[in-house]
Amino acid sequence: MCGIVGAVGFISPKEYVFKGLKMLDYRGYDSAGIAYADNGIKIYKDVGSVEHLLTIVPETINSNIMIGHTRWATHGAPTKLNTHPHLSFHKHICLVHNGVIENFKELRSFLIEKGYSFYGETDTEIIANLIEYYYLQNEDVIETIKVVKPLIKGSYAFVFFTSDDPNTLYVLKKASPLVIGLGKGFNLVASDASPMIDYTNEFIELDDGEFGYVNKEDAVIFNKKGQKIIKDPISKDVELISHDLKGYPHYMLKEIEEIDEVVKRAISIYHEDNEYQFDSKLLKELREADHVMFLGCGTSYHASLVGGRILENCNNIPTTEYIASEWAYHPVVPGKKPFAILISQSGETADLIHCLKIIKEKNVPTLLITNTAGSTLSRGCTYTVLLHAGVEVSVASTKAYAAQVAILALLSGALNKNDKMVMDLKATIDVIDSIKNNLKKQIEQIAEEIKDKDHVFFLGRSFDYFLSLEASLKLKEISYIHSEAYPGGELKHGPIALISEGLPVIIFITDPNTANSMRSNVEEVKSRGAKVYIVSTKSLSKKGDALVVDDYAYFLSGVAISSIAFYLAYYVSLKKGYNVDKPRNLAKSVTVE
Numbered sequence: 001m002c003g004i005v006g007a008v009g010f011i012s013p014k015e016y017v018f019k020g021l022k023m024l025d026y027r028g029y030d031s032a033g034i035a036y037a038d039n040g041i042k043i044y045k046d047v048g049s050v051e052h053l054l055t056i057v058p059e060t061i062n063s064n065i066m067i068g069h070t071r072w073a074t075h076g077a078p079t080k081l082n083t084h085p086h087l088s089f090h091k092h093i094c095l096v097h098n099g100v101i102e103n104f105k106e107l108r109s110f111l112i113e114k115g116y117s118f119y120g121e122t123d124t125e126i127i128a129n130l131i132e133y134y135y136l137q138n139e140d141v142i143e144t145i146k147v148v149k150p151l152i153k154g155s156y157a158f159v160f161f162t163s164d165d166p167n168t169l170y171v172l173k174k175a176s177p178l179v180i181g182l183g184k185g186f187n188l189v190a191s192d193a194s195p196m197i198d199y200t201n202e203f204i205e206l207d208d209g210e211f212g213y214v215n216k217e218d219a220v221i222f223n224k225k226g227q228k229i230i231k232d233p234i235s236k237d238v239e240l241i242s243h244d245l246k247g248y249p250h251y252m253l254k255e256i257e258e259i260d261e262v263v264k265r266a267i268s269i270y271h272e273d274n275e276y277q278f279d280s281k282l283l284k285e286l287r288e289a290d291h292v293m294f295l296g297c298g299t300s301y302h303a304s305l306v307g308g309r310i311l312e313n314c315n316n317i318p319t320t321e322y323i324a325s326e327w328a329y330h331p332v333v334p335g336k337k338p339f340a341i342l343i344s345q346s347g348e349t350a351d352l353i354h355c356l357k358i359i360k361e362k363n364v365p366t367l368l369i370t371n372t373a374g375s376t377l378s379r380g381c382t383y384t385v386l387l388h389a390g391v392e393v394s395v396a397s398t399k400a401y402a403a404q405v406a407i408l409a410l411l412s413g414a415l416n417k418n419d420k421m422v423m424d425l426k427a428t429i430d431v432i433d434s435i436k437n438n439l440k441k442q443i444e445q446i447a448e449e450i451k452d453k454d455h456v457f458f459l460g461r462s463f464d465y466f467l468s469l470e471a472s473l474k475l476k477e478i479s480y481i482h483s484e485a486y487p488g489g490e491l492k493h494g495p496i497a498l499i500s501e502g503l504p505v506i507i508f509i510t511d512p513n514t515a516n517s518m519r520s521n522v523e524e525v526k527s528r529g530a531k532v533y534i535v536s537t538k539s540l541s542k543k544g545d546a547l548v549v550d551d552y553a554y555f556l557s558g559v560a561i562s563s564i565a566f567y568l569a570y571y572v573s574l575k576k577g578y579n580v581d582k583p584r585n586l587a588k589s590v591t592v593e
């Protein structure tokens with residue numbers, strides 16, 4: 001979602017701001033803009049890429065303050081007018097925002113009554129004007145923030161400066177990330193630390209409700225009650241986003257091909273020297289829990305379905321998996337001694353942040369499984385287990401999914417001190433490698449055959465069903481083909497009505513417990529004219545299966561053969577000529593609910 005960068009005190013902040021905007025482009029965006037002070041406020045913005053923005057800004061910018069923004073449209077279409085930064089009606093406040101203002105319509109009506117009018121449709125423009133309205137009355141920005149903050153409902157990270165003081169950036173934050181970077185003779189802000197790491201390794205992370213200002217010498221912070229506070233700077237182990245494709249044409253392909261390394265790394269970190277390496281307090285709390293609830297969104301939710309079944313089957317711990325945005329409407333915590341596992345690649349997903357607040361009120365201990373150390377969710381959870389998957393740039397999650405499943409399996413192994421789990425995981429690496437080395441051509445051929453279809457079905461049962469869900473999500477998100485995933489057993493309860501001549505149905509048969517029933521499903525869809533592609537393991541395979549892989553522990557499909565699903569989506573998207581790494585309407589880090 002939207003990315004924010006800002007600098008004050010630099011002789012020329014342009015280099016930092018543009019580099020920073022590029023670093024944040026993993027968040028997804030449709031338009032970008034910058035603003036600075038040079039004899040008044042100057043704003044350059046447009047729909048399109050940061051590279052495009054660079055072509056429309058002056059080569060030399062004479063200013064020591066600048067804010068920049070990448071926008072992922074929520075309120076108002078992606079147009080130039082709606083692009084941030086936004087300038088207030090009387091041109092005093094220039095502001096960028098990440099988040100969603102829930103009561104912007106009421107605030108808009110209030111401002112219209114006061115004589116304001118607006119050029120765009122965004123909630124952000126309203127806030128720039130709300131700040132200006134009160135600023136013009138009391139002429140003190142910090143006092144204005146104190147007045148305005150309680151009036152705003154929703155999530156936000158705001159950074160702004162005023163026309164009266166081109167030497168100060170103001171910041172306020174609630175439920176959207178914002179970090180200050182402390183320099184010598186300059187200070188920086190950004191949505192996360194990654195854009196700043198080349199300039200400083202001293203950061204102040206704002207907590208919800210905090211606000212303040214930075215100028216070239218100081219960073220002054222106020223707590224949510226409006227009292228000035230001292231926050232000790234922290235240093236961060238920021239993993240820089242590598243823009244090096246290492247010879248690959250796309251990040252998605254590179255990241256799929258890293259899955260074997262990611263699994264090896266997970267094993268070596270969490271089973272070092274033949275000992276499981278999870279926090280002993282975490283393991284104790286999990287063992288004492290009478291119910292483990294999982295929360296996640298999208299791909300991470302799919303990983304939780306696998307992890308939940310593994311914990312139930314291997315550790316005898318009852319689990320329930322919830323889609324985070326849905327659970328928040330019915331926030332029941334199952335069990336008398338519950339434990340919550342949140343799964344989030346980015347650690348910044350707004351739906352999960354919302355759930356975490358509710359869970360904390362219920363005093364449930366929490367574990368976050370994430371790829372992002374120091375993320376908002378990580379700071380809020382009792383425990384964090386890192387995926388160590390390396391930064392995932394492609395919007396479609398691939399290696400992070402495999403890492404999530406691998407780490408959930410390792411956690412299960414650690415809970416009952418079962419080294420067999422490690423052996424099973426190690427065995428998946430050969431399967432992953434053999435797909436990479438031997439099956440890509442065949443997968444590409446299937447992609448060729450389905451690329452012009454309007455609908456695709458995926459079928460499986462149990463663990464194969466969980467993989468079908470992930471395969472279907474991946475295909476639809478980057479190829480824009482409508483696809484459905486169904487448990488084989490549900491077919492006859494409705495979806496079979498949709499099976500028609502030539503419909504591609506991709507069927508996973510890798511689980512010995514469900515293989516026979518799946519073979520019946522194969523006959524059911526074949527007899528209705530479907531074009532069937534079967535993915536099976538050697539011992540369960542039959543003549544005519546499209547892709548056959550070596551056997552592995554059936555509950556580890558998400559690790560062993562998820563790459564088949566990822567390659568398939570990749571090749572279909574590629575053949576359709578789409579932007580594989582940045583599919584339309586999607587963002588890597590979903591920081592709005």
Ligand code: F6R
Nearest residue numbers: 298299300344345346349396397
């Ligand atoms: C799909 C995908 C998304 C994310 C979801 C949750 O390829 O990446 O479905 O899994 O938006 O994101 P995180 O894991 O960052 O909470």
